Amino acid sequence: MTDQxxxxxxxxxxxxxARATPGAVVQRVRGLSDTAIAWLFISPTILLLLAINIFxxxxxxxxxxxxxxxxxxxxxxxxxxxxxxxxxxxNEDIWGYLQATAHFVVWTMVxxxxxxxxxxxxxxxxxxxxxxxTTVILIPMMLSPAVxxxxxxxxxxxxxxxxxxxxxxFVAVGPVDMIGSVDxxxxxxxxxxxxxxxxxxxxxxxxxxxxxxxYLYEAAEIDRANTWQKFWYITLxxxxxxxxxxxxxRGIENFKMFDMVxxxxxxxxxxxxEVASINLKREAFEKWRTGYxxxxxxxxxxxxxxxxxxxxKALNKVKQ
Amino acid sequence: MRIxxxxxxxxxxxxTAVTAMSTQEVQAQDKExxxxxxxxxxxxxxxxxxxxxxxxxxxxxNYEFVPWTNFADRFINExxxxxxxxxxxxxxxxxxxxxxxxxxxxxxxxxxxxxxxSMDDFAPATVHAYSTWPKGxxxxxxxxxxxxxxxxxxRKDWFxxxxxxxxxxxxxxxxxxxxxxxxxxxxxxxxFQGRDIDGKKVYGLGIYTERGSEGITMGVxxxxxxxxxxxxxxxxxxxxxxxxxxxxxxxxLEFYKSLYDCCTPPGHSDAxxxxxxxxxxxxxxxxxxxxxxFFPGIAKDEDVGGDKSGFxxxxxxxxxxxxxxxxxxxxxxxxxxxxxxxxxxKWFAKSDVQKKWWSLGGYSCHxxxxxxxxxxxxxxxxxxxxxxxxxxxxxxxxxxxxxxxQSMQKRVHDYVVADxxxxxxxxxxxxxxWTEVFEDDGKL
Numbered sequence: 001m002t003d004q005x006x007x008x009x010x011x012x013x014x015x016x017x018a019r020a021t022p023g024a025v026v027q028r029v030r031g032l033s034d035t036a037i038a039w040l041f042i043s044p045t046i047l048l049l050l051a052i053n054i055f056x057x058x059x060x061x062x063x064x065x066x067x068x069x070x071x072x073x074x075x076x077x078x079x080x081x082x083x084x085x086x087x088x089x090x091n092e093d094i095w096g097y098l099q100a101t102a103h104f105v106v107w108t109m110v111x112x113x114x115x116x117x118x119x120x121x122x123x124x125x126x127x128x129x130x131x132x133x134t135t136v137i138l139i140p141m142m143l144s145p146a147v148x149x150x151x152x153x154x155x156x157x158x159x160x161x162x163x164x165x166x167x168x169x170f171v172a173v174g175p176v177d178m179i180g181s182v183d184x185x186x187x188x189x190x191x192x193x194x195x196x197x198x199x200x201x202x203x204x205x206x207x208x209x210x211x212x213x214x215y216l217y218e219a220a221e222i223d224r225a226n227t228w229q230k231f232w233y234i235t236l237x238x239x240x241x242x243x244x245x246x247x248x249x250r251g252i253e254n255f256k257m258f259d260m261v262x263x264x265x266x267x268x269x270x271x272x273x274e275v276a277s278i279n280l281k282r283e284a285f286e287k288w289r290t291g292y293x294x295x296x297x298x299x300x301x302x303x304x305x306x307x308x309x310x311x312x313k314a315l316n317k318v319k320q
Numbered sequence: 321m322r323i324x325x326x327x328x329x330x331x332x333x334x335x336t337a338v339t340a341m342s343t344q345e346v347q348a349q350d351k352e353x354x355x356x357x358x359x360x361x362x363x364x365x366x367x368x369x370x371x372x373x374x375x376x377x378x379x380x381x382n383y384e385f386v387p388w389t390n391f392a393d394r395f396i397n398e399x400x401x402x403x404x405x406x407x408x409x410x411x412x413x414x415x416x417x418x419x420x421x422x423x424x425x426x427x428x429x430x431x432x433x434x435x436x437x438s439m440d441d442f443a444p445a446t447v448h449a450y451s452t453w454p455k456g457x458x459x460x461x462x463x464x465x466x467x468x469x470x471x472x473x474x475r476k477d478w479f480x481x482x483x484x485x486x487x488x489x490x491x492x493x494x495x496x497x498x499x500x501x502x503x504x505x506x507x508x509x510x511x512f513q514g515r516d517i518d519g520k521k522v523y524g525l526g527i528y529t530e531r532g533s534e535g536i537t538m539g540v541x542x543x544x545x546x547x548x549x550x551x552x553x554x555x556x557x558x559x560x561x562x563x564x565x566x567x568x569x570x571x572x573l574e575f576y577k578s579l580y581d582c583c584t585p586p587g588h589s590d591a592x593x594x595x596x597x598x599x600x601x602x603x604x605x606x607x608x609x610x611x612x613x614f615f616p617g618i619a620k621d622e623d624v625g626g627d628k629s630g631f632x633x634x635x636x637x638x639x640x641x642x643x644x645x646x647x648x649x650x651x652x653x654x655x656x657x658x659x660x661x662x663x664x665x666k667w668f669a670k671s672d673v674q675k676k677w678w679s680l681g682g683y684s685c686h687x688x689x690x691x692x693x694x695x696x697x698x699x700x701x702x703x704x705x706x707x708x709x710x711x712x713x714x715x716x717x718x719x720x721x722x723x724x725x726q727s728m729q730k731r732v733h734d735y736v737v738a739d740x741x742x743x744x745x746x747x748x749x750x751x752x753x754w755t756e757v758f759e760d761d762g763k764l
Contacts, residue, residue: 067760071400072422093730158586180589182738268531269589270738271730286393287723288400289760 057301064295071288084295093271094279094296101275103186104261105254108193109247115194116201117243121235123202124209134206141199149263152192153179156264179265185272189261193254201246208242209235244315248308255304276300352380353660356395356406357647359385360593361617362466365680372676373667379660388593389533396722399424399652407655408664410465410647413449418719420453425461425650431662432460437669443467446685449714450648462648463665464685466613469634469708470542470643471701473600473618474498474508474607476630478517487511498632502543502575505607505635509583512606524583526596526608527576529737535592536736537715537728538643539609540576542634545641545713547572558758565747568638573743575637577736589737600624609634611645612708615701616681631701633708644712646683720761727753 032040064084068077088094119137123130140148155161158175167176178188212235220230258277261267267274280300284293355370357363363385370381384405386394392412398405399419411419419425428451432439439447439460446464453461478484479496488496492507499505509524516522528539541549547568553559563569580588585604588595593610597617600608601624619625634642649668651661667673674686678698683705689695696703716724728750735746758764 071396071418074422156587175586177587177589180587180737262532266530266532266590268733268737270531270734270740272738282726285397287726289723 060294060297063291064298066291068291068294069288070284070290080291084292085299087292088295088299096271097274097276097279100186100271100273101255101257101277104189104193104257104273104275105251107187107190108197108254109251111190111194112198112201112250113243113247116198116246117205117239119198119202120205120209123206137202138199140196143196145196145260146263148192148196149260152188152264156188180269182269182272185265185269189257189264189273192260192264193257196260197250197253200250201243204242204246205239208239212238241315241319244311244318248311248315251311252304252308255300350657351378351660352382353407353657353664354382354384354405355408355410355649355664356384356386356398357410358391359387360613362613362682365677365682368680369673369677369682372673373664376667377660377663379663381664392533392722399654402654404652404654404656406652407657407661408649409652410649411462412647413644414715414717414721414725416450416453416461416648417717417721419650420459420461421719423653426653426658428460428463428651428665429458431665435666435669437463437666441669441671441687442685443687443690443709445644445709445712446646446648449644449712449717450646450685453717455717462650463669464646465649465668466646467683467685467705467709468611468613468645468647469705469712470538470609470645471612471615471634471704471708472505472607472609472632473615474630474632475603475624475628477628478512478606479630484511498630499635501635502546502572502579502637506575506579506582508607509579513583517603520603522603523585523599523605524607525579526588526591526599526605526610527579527584528592528596528609529580529584529588529733530590530592530595531729531733531737532590533592534715534725534729535590536733537725538592538645540573540728540732540736541713541715542609542643543576543579543637544569544572545643546634546637546639547575548638548641551716558764560751560754564751564754565744569747570743572637573732573735573746577743580736612683612701612705613645615705616699619700629700631704633704639711640707641711641713642708644714646685718758718761718763720757723757724754727757 065079065081066077067080069075123134123137155163156178158164158177158180163178164176167173176184178184178191216234216238217230220234225233256277257275258281261273261275262278265273267278271279276296277300280293280296283289283296287293355366357366363383367381367383370383373379374381392415395406395409395411396415396418397403399409399411399415399422409425411425416425420427431437439451439458442451442464446467447460448456450464451460451462453459485496488507488511491511492504494504494507496508496511499508505525511524512522513524514521528535528542530536549566549569549572550563551560552563584591585599588599591599593614596605596608596610597614599605600610600618601621603623615631618629619631621629633640649665651658651665655661668677669686671686671688674684674689678684678689684690690706690709696706699705715721715728718724731746731750731753734740735743740746755764
């Protein structure tokens with residue numbers, strides 16, 4: 001069903017576009033080189049990226065050398081040199097926030113990789129109902145972090161929460177105050193993040209496991225390799241790129257973790273779980289120290305960018 | 321042709337009707353005001369009161385009530401961005417410095433003069449706290465709207481039990497009654513902590529420990545003011561060493577921590593108004609600190625209201641003093657309806673409106689209400705409210721108040737809840753933080 005003559009329908013798309021292009025435009029385009037045309041096509045995207053990514057970054061770097069405060073529109077912006085950076089690096093509290101962040105990132109990665117890989121190996125056995133359980137395991141990942149943080153505060157409630165109740169089934173220690181205790185609060189956020197994001201690691205590991213050709217295991221069987229040897233010499237190297245990719249994604253996400261922790265602990269008790277992003281938000285949008293918080297943002301950016309680059313290089317080596 | 325004519329007429333009529341409706345809608349929108357405040361009991365009373373204004377003026381009132389946890393973030397961002405959401409704003413007392421300095425509120429002096437609204441008609445403490453900037457000068461940026469202070473509520477029915485009274489007296493050597501000082505508060509807290517009452521385990525006290533906004537600062541300062549805390553040298557503004565970290569201040573902070581350690585329910589590490597209310601209303605604690613604004617609701621509560629609850633003013637240790645709450649009502653400078661907003665303020669300032677405001681559960685600051693000889697008998701907490709308002713002290717109201725507040729939240733939460741360092745160290749660090757803030761602001 002076409003209103004075009006049958007001879008025309010056999011034309012290529014390029015021919016039809018060429019015919020439909022007005023003569024004046026054709027003249028103009030004919031005068032351009034291939035490179036110029038390529039630039040013409042990609043320039044909107046480049047402009048968009050410059051506007052929403054590069055410009056804010058450059059602007060943040062500029063602001064980090066000033067005393068600018070976003071809540072004082074009329075006040076002159078003074079250049080303060082490296083003062084914001086000196087203050088930040090000389091502030092022992094900042095090191096505390098970075099330490100809290102590192103504790104959170106490292107432990108969530110270690111635990112999630114261990115549990116995620118174990119779950120993937122289990123699910124990969126294709127037992128009856130494996131698909132159903134895969135879906136069930138993925139549910140936490142589909143929830144909003146803010147919602148997860150809020151409802152876990154109820155689960156952690158020392159007197160009425162189920163967490164304390166379950167602990168007391170095994171050890172009668174009385175109400176367990178996960179959020180209010182300095183020792184337990186860092187673990188409370190690690191547990192919740194693990195509950196929520198282990199499925200993600202599992203999913204990537206599962207993709208890796210499913211990509212391993214069966215003949216490798218058959219060859220190993222012929223060579224009389226045991227289960228551990230098959231895992232160590234075939235499975236692990238084959239899924240390592242997937243695993244490292246999962247760790248990279250989760251590591252970056254957790255480095256800037258905010259909503260779940262705010263809902264769960266507000267950074268407390270004291271500053272025990274005040275991860276870098278919470279402090280950054282407080283400095284930028286509660287204290288309105290825009291220049292100072294820009295400097296902190298730049299430091300965090302450089303840290304994540306640097307670590308990310310090192311990690312990607314390691315990932316590429318593993319792939320090779 | 322006739323059909324065409326009829327269609328044309330119908331179309332013309334429809335256009336006219338739609339235009340008329342749109343015009344009415346626009347006019348209706350023009351006759352609307354939006355008032356922004358926190359979402360809590362008094363806000364409901366104000367919405368009720370506002371119906372009278374609508375009936376009188378024909379101006380519809382819309383309300384934007386935001387929970388306390390997001391109140392400051394939401395509305396300070398709104399002001400900073402020059403937003404037009406709020407025509408009228410009942411903002412916290414601490415915001416007045418910044419809002420006046422950065423032009424978020426309009427100055428009301430000329431309007432008050434023109435309309436014959438006298439600040440002498442409002443309690444001096446409330447005018448000072450909610451309306452003026454710079455402090456103590458006759459520059460008015462708000463009309464005192466909601467007087468408030470931190471007070472205490474206790475389980476009168478538990479205190480009246482003879483066996484408990486006897487046991488308490490034997491243990492502490494004084495009666496189980498309204499505490500006269502903070503030491504007695506602690507005795508009561510210890511006495512009820514973990515006690516079995518009517519088959520239920522109860523705890524001593526609900527005190528403020530919230531980290532995110534202003535909670536623990538409001539609680540801690542209730543103790544510190546009673547020990548005689550001062551923010552600065554009275555003769556030399558912003559001179560803080562020796563005042564903020566005075567031995568009395570450190571002792572008060574230490575005492576507050578001891579209350580947290582000895583007498584609060586498990587998990588009470590991030591508690592502010594609502595958490596304290598919940599703990600008290602569910603029969604979990606014997607006493608709670610909270611704002612007077614919540615007391616009408618408690619007095620009427622099905623479970624703990626009536627004779628079951630008693631109220632008292634923040635106890636003195638060295639001096640009688642209470643933490644100031646409450647707010648003034650201001651006209652937002654970015655509003656397109658400033659004239660109507662001023663009409664609302666003019667109406668709200670009337671003596672009879674203020675009387676009704678109190679009767680509905682709002683805390684009027686008008687002298688016609690407060691100086692009425694019958695006022696102390698109008699509610700079980702009315703007399704204590706008057707006492708409290710006589711000795712209120714507020715946190716810094718500087719334009720940099722948010723920075724000052726966040727520093728205090730961190731330092732005192734680190735000490736009281738997270739057990740970091742000593743009270744003196746926490747206050748020493750606070751002096752360093754605050755000095756840096758004032759230096760950056762050019763005041764030191």
